[in-house]
Each structure stands twice: as structure tokens, then as C-alpha cells.
Amino acid sequence: MAFKRYIPVESISELTINRLSVYLRCLQQLEHEGTTTISSQELADRFHLNSAQIRKDLAYFGEFGIRGVGYNAAQLREHLVNILGLHEERRVLVVGAGNLGTALSHYSGFNTGGFRIVAILDSDPRKVGKRVPGGLVVESVSDLTRIVKERKVHIAVITVPSNSAQKVYDELVEAGVQAVLNFAAAQLKGHPEVKLKNVDLKIHLELLSFFLTHASRLASVT
Amino acid sequence: MAFKRYIPVESISELTINRLSVYLRCLQQLEHEGTTTISSQELADRFHLNSAQIRKDLAYFGEFGIRGVGYNAAQLREHLVNILGLHEERRVLVVGAGNLGTALSHYSGFNTGGFRIVAILDSDPRKVGKRVPGGLVVESVSDLTRIVKERKVHIAVITVPSNSAQKVYDELVEAGVQAVLNFAAAQLKGHPEVKLKNVDLKIHLELLSFFLTHASRLASVT
DNA sequence: CCGTGTGAAGCTGTTCACAGCT
DNA sequence: AGCTGTGAACAGCTTCACACGG
Numbered sequence: 001m002a003f004k005r006y007i008p009v010e011s012i013s014e015l016t017i018n019r020l021s022v023y024l025r026c027l028q029q030l031e032h033e034g035t036t037t038i039s040s041q042e043l044a045d046r047f048h049l050n051s052a053q054i055r056k057d058l059a060y061f062g063e064f065g066i067r068g069v070g071y072n073a074a075q076l077r078e079h080l081v082n083i084l085g086l087h088e089e090r091r092v093l094v095v096g097a098g099n100l101g102t103a104l105s106h107y108s109g110f111n112t113g114g115f116r117i118v119a120i121l122d123s124d125p126r127k128v129g130k131r132v133p134g135g136l137v138v139e140s141v142s143d144l145t146r147i148v149k150e151r152k153v154h155i156a157v158i159t160v161p162s163n164s165a166q167k168v169y170d171e172l173v174e175a176g177v178q179a180v181l182n183f184a185a186a187q188l189k190g191h192p193e194v195k196l197k198n199v200d201l202k203i204h205l206e207l208l209s210f211f212l213t214h215a216s217r218l219a220s221v222t
Numbered sequence: 223m224a225f226k227r228y229i230p231v232e233s234i235s236e237l238t239i240n241r242l243s244v245y246l247r248c249l250q251q252l253e254h255e256g257t258t259t260i261s262s263q264e265l266a267d268r269f270h271l272n273s274a275q276i277r278k279d280l281a282y283f284g285e286f287g288i289r290g291v292g293y294n295a296a297q298l299r300e301h302l303v304n305i306l307g308l309h310e311e312r313r314v315l316v317v318g319a320g321n322l323g324t325a326l327s328h329y330s331g332f333n334t335g336g337f338r339i340v341a342i343l344d345s346d347p348r349k350v351g352k353r354v355p356g357g358l359v360v361e362s363v364s365d366l367t368r369i370v371k372e373r374k375v376h377i378a379v380i381t382v383p384s385n386s387a388q389k390v391y392d393e394l395v396e397a398g399v400q401a402v403l404n405f406a407a408a409q410l411k412g413h414p415e416v417k418l419k420n421v422d423l424k425i426h427l428e429l430l431s432f433f434l435t436h437a438s439r440l441a442s443v444t
Numbered sequence: 445c446c447g448t449g450t451g452a453a454g455c456t457g458t459t460c461a462c463a464g465c466t
Numbered sequence: 467a468g469c470t471g472t473g474a475a476c477a478g479c480t481t482c483a484c485a486c487g488g
Contacts, residue, residue, distance in 0.1 A: 009436040013457070014429060021428045025407055039469060047409055052459055052472095059471060067465045067470045084428050085435025092427070099355065103325030109407070109424035114431060133321065155430050178437070179430040185247055185331070187269055195433045197426050202331035204419050205314070206243045206306050207236060208377050208401040209336060211417045213307025214231040215400070237479075261447060273447095274481055281449060289448045289487045 007060060016057045020080055022047075023054065027077040039070035086114035093153040093177070095168050097122035097130075097138045100183055101159035106134025110157075118151045123164070141168070148175035155179045162186040169196075229282060238279045242302055244269075245276065249299040261292035308336030313374055315399070317390050318381035319344035319352075319360045322405055322423075326379060328356025340373045345386070363390070370397035377401045384408040391418075 026047045030038060044051040058064055058076075061083050065071045081087050094105045097120050104110050105120045111134070120132060123141040131137050139147065147153070156177045160168050165184035169191075172180060179195040182188055188196060248269045252260060266273035280286055280298075283305050287293045303309050316327045319342050326332050327342045333356070342354060345363040353359050361369065369375070378399045382390050387406035391413075394402060401417040404410055410418060 015457070017429050017432050018425055020432075021422070021425045024428075025422075041469080048411075050459070051469095052461090053457090055469090055471060056458085063471070065470050068468045069466075070469065083432070083435075085431040086428065088435075090427070090431055090434070099325040099329055103321040104423070107321055107423070110427065113424070115427055154434060155427065178434050181426055181430060189270075195430055195437070197430055199423075199426055200243070200247075201326070201329070201421075202335070202337075203240055203243045204403055204421055205312070205332065205337055205377065206246075206308065207239050208403060208417055208419055209307040209312055210239050210242075210305070212312070212376060212400050213305075213310075215417070235479075263447075272481070274450095274483090275479090277447090277449060278480085285449070287448050290446045291488075292447065 012060050016060065017084075019049075019053070019057050020084060022049075023057070024077060024080040024084065027073050027080065031073050031077060035073050037070050038073050038076075040065070042070070081114075084114075088114070090115050090154045091118045091152055092116065092155045092157060093118060093148060093151070093172075094120040094157045094159060095122075095141060095144070095172070096159035096161075096184075097124075097127050097132065098159060098161075101157070102132050104157060104159065105132055105136055115155075118153060119147050121147070123160075144168075144171050145175040148172065148177055153177055155181065158182045158184050160184055234282050238282065239306075241271075241275070241279050242306060244271075245279070246299060246302040246306065249295050249302065253295050253299060257295050259292050260295050260298075262287070264292070303336075306336075310336070312337050312376045313340045314338065315340060315370060315373070315375040315378045315394075316342040316381060317344075317363065317366070317378060317394070318383075318406075319346075319349050319354065320381060320383075323379070323381035324354045326381065327354055327358055332379075337377075340375060341369050343369070345382075366390075366393050367397040370394065370399055375399055377403065380404045380406050382406055 023043070026043060040051040040054045043049065043054055062079065064076050064079050092110060092115050094101045094117060101120060105117050111117055117136065120136050120138055121141045121144060122128060122138050127138045128140045129137060154177065156172045158165055158168055158180060162184040165182065165186040166188055169180060169182070169188045173191040173194050177194065180197070182196060182198045183201065185200055185202070188198070245265070248265060262273040262276040265271065265276055284301065286298050286301050314332060314337050316323045316339060323342060327339050333339055339358065342358050342360055343363045343366060344350060344360050349360045350362045351359060376399065378394045380387055380390055380402060384406040387404065387408040388410055391402060391404070391410045395413040395416050399416065402419070404418060404420045405423065407422055407424070410420070
């Protein structure tokens with residue numbers, strides 16, 4: 001572990017972790033622009049963040065700045081990569097070769113910066129054997145357990161219809177994946193030892209719809 | 223407006239609105255199973271929510287329950303549809319016919335329950351004119367303004383590369399869209415009168431990576 | 445008697461403001 | 467002199483617990 005951890009991980013909020021990802025993106029952009037040193041205030045002004053919050057978020061993991069100066073951009077980026085565990089390759093399996101699964105399997109964000117999609121599965125025999133954009137060939141969901149074990153899958157992404165999501169989830173856990181990202185609108189249950197993150201894309205549209213309906217004066221967010 | 227609003231919309235948190243979407247999904251499932259009446263406690267047990275929070279969230283918008291009994295599932299669903307503004311059709315435009323844009327344009331969640339994708343645009347002449355799964359034909363981004371006006375687009379979804387996101391966003395605002403859902407990893411700025419929601423899919427993978435790295439004892443989350 | 449609706453309490457997350465280091 | 471790191475104040479969100487109405 002390249003950084004000192006000051007407090008137990010369990011007590012760090014997901015909000016903080018998500019912001020670390022944001023800071024990482026900001027630093028990558030700044031470095032790309034040639035910035036070498038940046039203060040929390042500059043970072044905040046540039047990306048509409050709060051400087052105290054940046055300092056507090058970082059303080060959970062160590063002292064990365066120099067008082068009176070600021071942070072070394074490259075160094076801080078490296079620290080964030082380590083904190084987020086992006087220095088080691090994470091092998092990702094996509095289950096469900098529908099629209100979303102196919103898109104994610106060759107979405108650049110899912111094949112860079114520490115992540116690599118190692119397989120895409122589907123239960124539909126007509127899809128199995130077809131090559132998806134990005135180069136992977138769809139494999140059968142009946143080989144799920146074998147593939148998870150052989151390719152040492154860390155993270156599984158579920159993009160199957162909601163009525164088969166629970167079954168897939170149970171198989172994934174049984175096969176030994178360590179974390180699951182679920183895009184199906186289903187309430188998955190039963191395995192507290194595997195980190196599960198549910199993402200509902202429709203919720204964002206419904207939020208916007210709410211604001212359109214009630215807009216007297218609107219405000220930007222996120 | 224079919225419901226009474228008790229407090230100003232501006233003071234209702236996005237967290238509450240997002241939960242209303244969740245409650246709506248739960249009710250749809252319950253109705254599908256034949257449930258007609260449900261208490262906040264049952265709803266909470268069934269979907270791992272907090273009953274007081276359900277009641278409080280609903281209380282922002284009216285009194286929908288019957289004391290001593292609970293809520294009528296169909297009625298409450300209808301109220302939520304009204305609150306979220308899903309009773310009127312929302313016309314959605316997707317800008318960017320890459321992997322994600324194409325997937326979203328025929329993702330069922332984006333073409334049901336009040337939403338309808340009316341066009342998908344791209345700047346690449348090789349993509350323009352091609353039919354994407356779902357039936358839409360890719361149109362040129364140079365027709366953006368005309369399409370937004372003619373088809374009365376309410377919501378735009380940005381799935382273009384991050385370096386062209388700001389340009390697209392500015393054009394969309396200029397053309398008169400009312401809300402924007404941005405999937406590009408870019409800090410969009412300049413138009414507080416248009417509701418903007420940023421979604422970063424990679425952030426979820428990075429969160430999972432963090433937990434894999436630091437897992438001593440893991441916990442499930444949403 | 446039971447479950448909603450809601451003030452009040454408790455908790456979590458954010459921001460302030462400054463001591464301390466460079 | 468200036469910016470980090472951080473306790474303390476503040477704000478916002480969640481949960482409790484019970485009065486009230488059906």
C-alpha cells in the first residue's frame with residue numbers, strides 16, 4: 001500500500017470516494033494542460049468544487065500537500081490512483097449482450113484506467129458466437145462459472161433483463177466475483193460479502209422530468 | 223396539477239426525488255403481483271427502505287395514505303407519476319451515435335413511462351443515414367437546432383466525446399431544450415436556467431475498485 | 445387498535461476559520 | 467506570506483417516537 005491510511009475504510013463515505021474519482025479526472029486534465037502544481041483553491045475554482053472539502057477528502061488518506069504551496073499534480077494523481085486501487089488491473093465481465101451490455105463492453109471508460117473487459121455473455125444462442133464492436137465474441141452464460149474462475153474476474157456488470165438478474169447475481173457470487181455493478185431494475189438480495197452497486201439510468205431522466213414539471217426557477221446540479 | 227404541493231419545490235432534495243422514482247418502481251412491481259393496499263412498513267420491509275422516510279418523502283406532496291390502513295397501491299402510483307411529471311410525454315434527443323448513445327436510444331427505460339426518443343444525431347457523415355436498432359435513423363448534428371424546435375425536444379442526452387460536449391451543450395441550450403443529461407466526462411458550464419444532470423458511469427467502477435482494494439469486511443450498498 | 449403524518453432528536457456531510465508548517 | 471490540515475460550527479438528511487385520525 002503506497003499511502004498511509006488514517007482512519008478505517010468503513011467509516012469513509014461513498015460520497016468521498018466518488019469525489020476522489022472526480023479529483024482524479026480533474027488532475028488528469030490539468031496535467032494534460034501542463035499544470036505541475038495546484039492548490040485546493042485553484043482546483044475548486046476551476047472545477048466548481050469546495051476547497052475545504054477537497055482537503056478534507058484527501059486528509060482521510062494522508063498528507064499529500066505542501067503547506068504554503070499546494071499539491072504536486074502528478075504526485076497527487078498517483079496517490080488517487082493508489083487509493084482507488086486503479087494501479088492493478090481489474091478484470092471485468094459483462095453479463096447480458098443487449099444494447100447496454102454491448103455498449104459498455106466497448107465503452108472506453110470501461111477499458112482504460114485499470115479496467116479491462118475480459119468477456120461478454122448472453123443466454124440467447126443467436127447472440128453467442130457473434131463478435132461485438134471492440135473485438136470480443138459473445139459467450140454463453142452457461143459458461144459463466146468457468147469463465148469467472150479461469151479469467152479471474154473481479155467485477156461483474158449485470159445488464160440482463162430484470163427478471164433474470166437475481167439468478168445471474170447468485171451465480172456470479174457463487175463463482176467468486178468480488179463486486180457487482182447492476183444495471184437491471186431489480187432488488188438483488190442475499191450476499192452481503194460481495195459489494196453491490198445498483199445503477200438505474202432511468203432515475204436520472206425522471207429527475208429531469210420532475211424539474212421540468214415543477215420548474216419555476218431552475219438550478220443546475222451535479 | 224393532480225396533487226397538492228405543500229412546500230416549495232426548490233426546497234425538496236434530489237435525494238427525495240430519486241427515492242420517489244424508486245417507490246414508483248416498487249409499486250409497479252407490487253401491482254403486477256396483485257397487491258392493492260400496502261403500508262409504508264410493508265413497503266420498507268419488502269424493498270429494504272425506511273418506512274418513516276417513505277412517509278416523509280410523500281408528505282412533501284400531500285396526504286396519500288389512510289391512517290390505520292396504509293396506501294392504495296394504484297392510487298399512490300398515480301400520484302407518483304403526476305409528481306414526477308410522467309403523465310405527459312417527454313421528447314428526448316440523443317446527441318452522439320456512438321456505443322452509448324445508440325444503446326440508450328433503444329434502451330427500453332428511455333422509451334417507456336413518459337419518455338420517447340425522437341432523434342439521434344451524430345457529426346460523423348458515415349453514421350448519418352444509418353438506421354440504429356430501434357428504428358431511428360441517425361441525423362446530422364448540423365440539424366440540431368431545427369430538430370429541437372420542430373420536434374419540441376424537452377430533454378437532450380449528450381453522449382459525444384468529452385471535448386465536443388461543451389459545444390453541443392451550448393447549441394442545445396441556444397436551441398431551447400429545457401434539461402440535459404450529460405454522459406460525457408466534461409465540466410459543462412454557462413447556463414443555469416437549463417437543468418443539467420451529469421452522469422459518469424466510470425465512477426461506479428472506480429468505487430467498486432476502491433472497495434476491492436480496501437475490503438476487510440465489505441457491506442452491500444445501492 | 446393500527447398506520448399515517450410530523451415535530452424533535454440524532455446523525456452525517458459540508459463549510460468555516462485558523463493554527464501550524466513550509 | 468500562503469496554503470494545508472483540521473477542530474468546531476453549521477446545514478441537511480434520516481430516524482425515532484408519538485399524537486392524531488380512520
